[in-house]
Amino acid sequence: MNILVVDDNEQNLYQLQVLLGGNGYQVVTAVNGADALTKARQNPPDLVISDILMPVMDGFALCREWKDDKQLSPIPFIFYTATYTDGRDRDFALSLGAERFLVKPEEPETFIKTIKEVIRQVQSSPAVLHKPPQEEENSYLMQYNQVLIHKLETKMQQLEQTNRDLEQELAERKQAEAMLQREQDLYKDLVNTLPAGVYRLRIRPGGEWNANSWRSQFESYCSVDMVSDRFCQITGISRKEFEAHPVTVFDRVHPDDSPGFIRKNMEAAASMVFFSWEGHLVVAEGVIIWVHFESIPRRLENGEVIWTGIVYDITARKRAEEALRESKETLNSIFRSAPVGICIMKNRVYQSANTFWCEGFGYQEKNLIGKTTRMLYESDEEYDRVGQELYSNLQSGNIASTEARLRGGDGIFHNVVLTAALLRAGDPSSGTVVSIHDVTARKKAEAEVRQLNAELEKRVIERTAQLEVANRELEAFSYSVSHDLRAPLRAVDGYTHILLEDYGSRLDDEGKRLCSVISESARNMGKLIDDLLAFSRIGRAAMQSSIIDMATMANSIFFELTTPEDRKRIDFHVSPLPSIVGDSTLIRQVWRNLLGNAVKFSFKKERAMVEINAEQHGDEVVYSVRDNGAGFDMQYVDKLFGVFQRLHSIKEFEGTGVGLAVVQRIIHRHGGRVWAESEPDKGATFYFTMKK
Amino acid sequence: MNNSEIVDILLVEDNPSDAEMTIRTLRKQKIFNSIVVIEDGAAALDFIFGRGAYTGRDVSQTPRVILLDLKLPKLNGLEVLRAIKSNELTRLVPVVIVTSSHEDPDIKAAYELGVNSYVVKPVSSDAFIYTMSNLGLYWLLVNQKPGK
Numbered sequence: 001m002n003i004l005v006v007d008d009n010e011q012n013l014y015q016l017q018v019l020l021g022g023n024g025y026q027v028v029t030a031v032n033g034a035d036a037l038t039k040a041r042q043n044p045p046d047l048v049i050s051d052i053l054m055p056v057m058d059g060f061a062l063c064r065e066w067k068d069d070k071q072l073s074p075i076p077f078i079f080y081t082a083t084y085t086d087g088r089d090r091d092f093a094l095s096l097g098a099e100r101f102l103v104k105p106e107e108p109e110t111f112i113k114t115i116k117e118v119i120r121q122v123q124s125s126p127a128v129l130h131k132p133p134q135e136e137e138n139s140y141l142m143q144y145n146q147v148l149i150h151k152l153e154t155k156m157q158q159l160e161q162t163n164r165d166l167e168q169e170l171a172e173r174k175q176a177e178a179m180l181q182r183e184q185d186l187y188k189d190l191v192n193t194l195p196a197g198v199y200r201l202r203i204r205p206g207g208e209w210n211a212n213s214w215r216s217q218f219e220s221y222c223s224v225d226m227v228s229d230r231f232c233q234i235t236g237i238s239r240k241e242f243e244a245h246p247v248t249v250f251d252r253v254h255p256d257d258s259p260g261f262i263r264k265n266m267e268a269a270a271s272m273v274f275f276s277w278e279g280h281l282v283v284a285e286g287v288i289i290w291v292h293f294e295s296i297p298r299r300l301e302n303g304e305v306i307w308t309g310i311v312y313d314i315t316a317r318k319r320a321e322e323a324l325r326e327s328k329e330t331l332n333s334i335f336r337s338a339p340v341g342i343c344i345m346k347n348r349v350y351q352s353a354n355t356f357w358c359e360g361f362g363y364q365e366k367n368l369i370g371k372t373t374r375m376l377y378e379s380d381e382e383y384d385r386v387g388q389e390l391y392s393n394l395q396s397g398n399i400a401s402t403e404a405r406l407r408g409g410d411g412i413f414h415n416v417v418l419t420a421a422l423l424r425a426g427d428p429s430s431g432t433v434v435s436i437h438d439v440t441a442r443k444k445a446e447a448e449v450r451q452l453n454a455e456l457e458k459r460v461i462e463r464t465a466q467l468e469v470a471n472r473e474l475e476a477f478s479y480s481v482s483h484d485l486r487a488p489l490r491a492v493d494g495y496t497h498i499l500l501e502d503y504g505s506r507l508d509d510e511g512k513r514l515c516s517v518i519s520e521s522a523r524n525m526g527k528l529i530d531d532l533l534a535f536s537r538i539g540r541a542a543m544q545s546s547i548i549d550m551a552t553m554a555n556s557i558f559f560e561l562t563t564p565e566d567r568k569r570i571d572f573h574v575s576p577l578p579s580i581v582g583d584s585t586l587i588r589q590v591w592r593n594l595l596g597n598a599v600k601f602s603f604k605k606e607r608a609m610v611e612i613n614a615e616q617h618g619d620e621v622v623y624s625v626r627d628n629g630a631g632f633d634m635q636y637v638d639k640l641f642g643v644f645q646r647l648h649s650i651k652e653f654e655g656t657g658v659g660l661a662v663v664q665r666i667i668h669r670h671g672g673r674v675w676a677e678s679e680p681d682k683g684a685t686f687y688f689t690m691k692k
Numbered sequence: 693m694n695n696s697e698i699v700d701i702l703l704v705e706d707n708p709s710d711a712e713m714t715i716r717t718l719r720k721q722k723i724f725n726s727i728v729v730i731e732d733g734a735a736a737l738d739f740i741f742g743r744g745a746y747t748g749r750d751v752s753q754t755p756r757v758i759l760l761d762l763k764l765p766k767l768n769g770l771e772v773l774r775a776i777k778s779n780e781l782t783r784l785v786p787v788v789i790v791t792s793s794h795e796d797p798d799i800k801a802a803y804e805l806g807v808n809s810y811v812v813k814p815v816s817s818d819a820f821i822y823t824m825s826n827l828g829l830y831w832l833l834v835n836q837k838p839g840k
Contacts, residue, residue: 479795483763486792489815491709497817498716519817526815 001119002026002043006036006050006062007080012104016049016080023112033057037065040072047119052081052093059084060096060144067097076118080104084151092147096140196312197231199224199295201246205303209269214262219247225306234291234313236283254280254288272297275307278314290318341436344423348373348387351431360438362409376406378413390420394432403439415440471540482533486526493522531658534589538665543583550577550623553584554612557591561599570599570608577614578621580690586666593659594625594686601684602629609683620672620689628683632676640676663688700725700832702755704736704772705790706764710813714759714790717824723832725756733767736760737775740782754785757831762791762798770801777806784838786831790824 003025005016013029020027028045030036032054040048048066052059059079067073079093082104093101099118102111191198202225207217224243232239237248253261257279268275275295280288295309335342341357343350350368358365377383386404393400401419408414417437424430496518504512551574558572595610602608611626632640641664642657664674667688678684701718705711711729718727730736738744740758742751758776762769769789776782788809789802799810811827814820 479793480763483792486813486815487707487710490713490792490813490817490820491707493815493817494709494713494820497821498713523816529815 001047002028002045003115004028004030004036004040004045004048006030006033006048006054006059008032008051008054012051019108019111020115033059033062033065036062037069037072040066040075041069044071044075047076047078047115049078049080049115052079052084052089060093060147063093063096063098064140064144073097074122076100076122078102078115078118080106084147086150086154088150089147092143095143191228192230194228194230194310196310197234198226198228198310199231199242199308200226201295201307201309203305203307205305209266211262211266214265215247215250218250219245222246231311234283234289234311235281236287252281252283254282256280268295268297269305272299272305275309289313290315341438342433343368343436344431344433345373346431357436360436361406361414378405378407386418390418390434391432394420394422394428406436414438415443474536474540478533478536482529485529489522489526489529493519493526496522528658531662535658535662535665538586538589538662538669543586543669545581546584547579548582548584548587549579550587550614551612553588554591554595557588558595558599558610561592561596566599569606570602570610573609573611575611575613577612577623578616578692580621580692582670582690583666586669590663590666590688593663594688597659597686598625598627598629598684600629601631602627605629616692619692621692622687622689624685624687626683626685631678631680631682631684633680634678637676637678641674698726698753699728700756701727701828702736702739702758703727703729704731704733704758704764704769705729705761706731707761710761713817713820714824717821718828720821721825721828723828725832728755732765733769733772735766736764736772737767740776741779751781754782756786756837757835758785758787759827760787760789762789762793762802770798770805773802773805773807786835786837788827788831790827 001024003020005013005020005027006029007013007016008031013031017027017029028039028043030039033050034057036048036050037057050059050062054062057065059081063077063079065072066075066077076099077097078100079098080102081089084090084093085103090101099121100114102114106114202223204221204223207213207221209217224246227239227242229239231237232242235242235249235252237252241248250258250261261277261279264275264277274297275293277293278290281291282288290313291311292314293309293311295307298306298308300306335352336354337356338354339356341354341360343353343357345351349370349372353363353365353368357363358368374380374383377386382405386402389402390400399419399421401417403415403417405413406416415438417439418434419437420432420434422428422430423433496515500507500512500515507515554574554577559567562570598610599608602610605628609626609628611624613624613626615622615624641660660674663686667674667690671691672689674686674688676684676686703711703714705714715727715729718725728739730739735745739746739749740751740754742749760769760772764772767775769791773787773789776785776787783806786808787806788811789807790811790813791798792813794812802810809831811823814823
């Protein structure tokens with residue numbers, strides 16, 4: 001049984017061929033109506049199945065021809081079409097004499113069934129030759145035209161619809177493209193604005209990867225899918241260079257960090273989890289930065305591995321970390337090495353203790369941490385007392401301090417001063433920092449000092465008593481000495497007087513003169529004794545301090561020393577004198593002696609002048625007594641203040657020569673100095689200083 | 693020595709020349725009262741209280757004035773003064789200390805013990821004569837003694 005299948009579509013031919021061939025039919029194919037006729041006339045089939053829309057000669061024309069052909073018309077004709085599916089088409093097709101009109105696609109089973117049915121039908125009742133009359137020819141053509149026109153219209157409508165669909169699709173596509181563009185722009189912007197550099201590398205499979213070959217393998221098998229501007233900015237590698245040679249990154253890693261970088265790369269490649277590395281990058285001549293690389297792999301079906309990663313500049317963070325670490329270390333070393341014992345406590349449990357503390361007390365820090373401070377105290381009372389004194393004061397946020405006795409590592413108790421402060425002011429839960437000063441030595445020293453002081457005082461008291469005794473003895477001695485010395489003098493003078501009285505008549509002038517010399521000598525000696533006594537007393541008597549009005553004192557003493565005649569002759573001038581503190585009896589003596597001298601030594605001048613001045617120099621006052629009297633030769637100025645030193649003969653000026661020595665002694669006892677300036681016959685100026 | 697002798701001036705002085713000059717001066721002033729010179733403090737008290745070498749003396753015969761030096765052998769002047777002034781019998785007798793010392797402590801001590809006068813012996817004879825004359829005249833003629 002052969003079947004002729006007519007279709008311009010190779011696929012359809014093939015399908016039918018397979019289907020029919022599979023059901024035991026022989027199949028001949030034709031690609032259009034003309035081709036079908038030719039093949040059918042040569043070798044008429046048992047059945048023809050034809051498509052309609054075909055070039056050269058379509059299915060309708062073929063069927064018309066077929067059914068017109070005497071030879072072919074009995075052969076059953078089946079239309080099998082996809083396109084001419086309208087009812088009119090069907091009617092027209094059947095009116096041409098086709099046995100069946102089937103619409104593609106038909107179920108294979110149904111299709112075969114129909115074919116078998118048609119063949120059976122034809123075999124059982126042979127077909128009638130159907131010769132179309134002429135008008136049938138016209139009607140056929142008209143019908144055919146209508147069908148064609150209808151088909152054309154339908155096709156046109158379809159095409160128009162398709163066109164509209166296409167335009168719609170185009171519009172939608174344009175919209176989609178615009179959105180895509182926006183998304184691309186957004187993505188680009190995002191990538192380039194990110195503070196981190198973004199990159200995507202693609203590693204081809206293959207190659208021998210080990211520590212030595214890494215660089216060359218990378219060079220050969222790695223390519224760059226994408227890299228952001230920021231990446232180039234950070235690493236200092238240009239886009240062009242990186243895209244051409246991504247291995248450049250390796251070369252930029254600092255030599256010190258390079259081994260670690262490669263090792264991390266290898267680990268990451270082996271584990272296929274992620275790559276993470278921090279290290280130094282030399283981004284330009286002499287410019288080194290800290291960077292952090294981070295990337296994640298993804299293996300593709302074709303064996304390639306995509307690494308998507310970021311890099312960012314962590315130089316600032318590293319520096320901050322470094323600074324923080326340094327400051328922590330500094331703080332820690334301060335704590336550790338401070339030359340004072342410090343420990344940190346929380347709820348009276350040791351958290352840490354520094355070296356000085358541990359060494360001073362003979363403990364190891366590790367034996368203290370976590371232990372309560374109670375173990376260092378002798379008793380609960382002491383422990384509680386210290387706790388009370390320190391921690392109740394700390395409630396108010398201040399520093400608290402107390403003394404205590406603590407047991408050292410050797411079991412011996414030390415006297416200490418504890419000073420505590422809250423670690424964070426106002427926050428008692430933050431813990432306390434306590435400094436400890438071992439005052440055992442100090443206390444011992446204090447006790448020693450106290451004892452020494454007591455001994456010293458005792459000694460001073462003893463010494464003072466001794467000195468007082470010595471003083472009194474000296475006093476008594478000099479008193480009795482002067483008394484004993486005076487008595488004979490009195491006798492000498494007295495008896496000479498008696499001599500003169502009773503036997504004067506028997507003496508000549510010379511004899512009388514000799515007597516007067518004896519008397520005079522005795523009197524002088526008496527005066528010497530007085531002066532000597534006074535001089536020695538000055539050194540011994542206790543000084544009594546009071547404020548002295550120097551001007552008033554000088555004036556009153558001058559008055560005492562002079563007669564009205566003297567005062568007429570002497571031009572006495574006292575400048576304003578500052579008051580000072582001193583022993584008024586002794587200072588009186590000073591004025592008496594100095595003014596006495598001034599008056600005495602200007603005795604010869606007709607117009608005498610005595611002037612008292614004062615000047616302040618720093619913390620002392622310099623008083624001066626100036627006269628225009630006899631003066632003295634500066635050559636002998638050193639002898640001036642000596643005891644019994646005289647620079648003039650007794651004939652010139654009377655006096656024992658003790659006066660100035662007394663002045664010097666008194667002024668020295670007041671902590672001052674004396675000196676003098678003079679020129680013979682031009683007068684003298686005597687200076688003395690007193691503390692203000 | 694006549695035990696019942698009325699003694700006007702008791703001169704307690706250990707220096708012979710001072711004693712001689714004193715007596716001479718007084719005599720020159722025509723003071724002819726009886727003068728007794730005792731040379732040490734203990735003997736002075738013995739005389740005043742009629743004991744020792746002077747046992748039997750009529751102690752009611754108190755001197756009109758006692759001229760007392762301070763520096764004396766055995767007992768010193770202040771001790772003699774104290775004894776005199778603390779005894780009912782002799783408390784009212786005028787005592788004049790005549791001494792070389794013009795030390796303030798001595799003067800003060802003497803007054804505290806109740807001395808009636810304190811005179812410093814001048815060194816120069818003129819002054820000595822002057823002082824002693826006045827002294828004698830005053831205590832023997834001017835000053836009134838309390839009645840017995």
